[in-house]
Amino acid sequence: MNKKWWHKSVVYQIYPRSFMDNNNDGIGDIKGIISKLDYLNNLGIDVIWLSPVYKSPMKDNGYDISDYCDVDPMFGNLADIEELFLKANNYGIKVVMDLVINHTSDQHPWFLESKKSKDNPFRDYYIWRDEPSELSSVFGGSSWEYDPLTKQYYFHHFAVEQPDLNWENPKVIEEAISIINFWLEKGIGGFRLDVIDLIGKEIDKKILSNGPRLHPLLKKLNKETWGNYDVLTVGETWGASPDVAELYSAPSRNELSMIFQFEHQTLDWGKLGKWTPKELDFRGLKNILSKWQTDLVNGWNSLFWNNHDLPRIVSRWGNDKKYRIESAKMLAIILHLMKGTPYIYQGEEIGMTNVMYPSINDYNDVEIHGFYEKFVIKEKLLTVEEFMKGVYKLGRDNARTPFQWNNLENAGFSKNIPWIGINNNYKTINVESALDDSNSIFYTYKNLIQLRKNSVYSNTILYGQYELLLKDHKSIFSYRRFDEFYELLVLSNFYEIEIKQPLDVEGYEIIMSNYSDFSNHSLRPFETIIFAKKKL
């Protein structure tokens, strides 16, 4: 395995809108992030992934970009982002930017030109057809929008305000190359590439993701941009499997460092996806995560429970009431002892939970509103109550409530009314109380990062082999990591019911647990222990 710096990294994802508001307009900003670098340094992370801060009309909160080479005034300006790079680097923290090049905003100058006429020089920057196909948008509704001026339809895989770029057009490829190099020359630490599996689409052949042109395109982008820097690149690829992941991340491929796979993220989606949540298929979870540990031989894995599109994991698959602390620590330990680069989403490290706003009007997310329109208003497949259950359990805004810094007004996020409602539990769940409590979830994350980065077990965690134990057990998640020097054994009760402790742990030392003691005959609710044994 040729070792790379990101093999040892732990990445912290920031959703800038909700992280810290420095100028008290109710919206998070870059200066707010700069003011919290010492907190992130204390946690011990070494990479920040920043969700988009580019100029945007904010129909999809920045994933609809109207100027790739400028910062939206609501977040600050280019000088602020350069200050962030500099100050983060002073802490040894790299900044990775989110790059959304599958589509632009419909307010991007390219699109404003493209829609003017069929023979406009920018017409073929986008995908225009005389007739729509049956393809539907990720956010509900058709993915074709009629333009009466030129009497054609344009393709938008996401919101109508997010027209897809035409990656079959060499000019689009050249534009992307210059945007990527603009940021690389500013000293960026890398990119998270939004829905990158879609840029190989061939609409007329009904090819959307993983098209035949995808990997040649990634090789070209690598060669002409990030491949000339020692940076981290992570692709968002919803449909990937381990062998597909190798195509992206095997070093010999010269494409990306790693990808986000989402196989485990749909295990509790029901007949209408996330809007009809179902019980977690626990054995499915163990098998999928284990498959990604053993089958991705030449590539590199990312490890995550949360991001800005996903609900809070302690509410989703833990217990955010009676056992919030124990279950949040359980989930952290299970993930962070695996092989791959772990990603911590803002607030995960203090056990922030899902939110329940009283009305659909309290929600901001374009995806939530798109499917409310589709399933409740138009197709009447779900009642409001049924739909809200899906929003409460799996909606994206669960991840986007303002970060909870302390128990003061607006949780210390802002001195103004925040752009979206604060979770009422901020009085007890916040950074200040977490830092004051040596038994808090925060210190479990901090210790896990130290275990990975600076312990005798580092090499075993980074590169050791993986074996799932008790594969068919209905509530225990247990696996071991091992190399010639050490064996680490993770033993976890994934549920609330106390169960018999089935493993022989004679000769092992306990190096971390979410309980203060260990009785060898049973595992209490969410009880999770890391055992270690020196082999030589």
Ligand code: TEU
């Ligand atoms: O998300 C890709 C995406 O498809 C997710 O929105 C996901 O499909 C959906 O939430 C599943 O229910 C990326 C960004 O992470 C997301 O925030 C953007 O909305 C989307 O692309 C468009 O840029």
Ligand code: CA
């Ligand atoms: Ca602000």
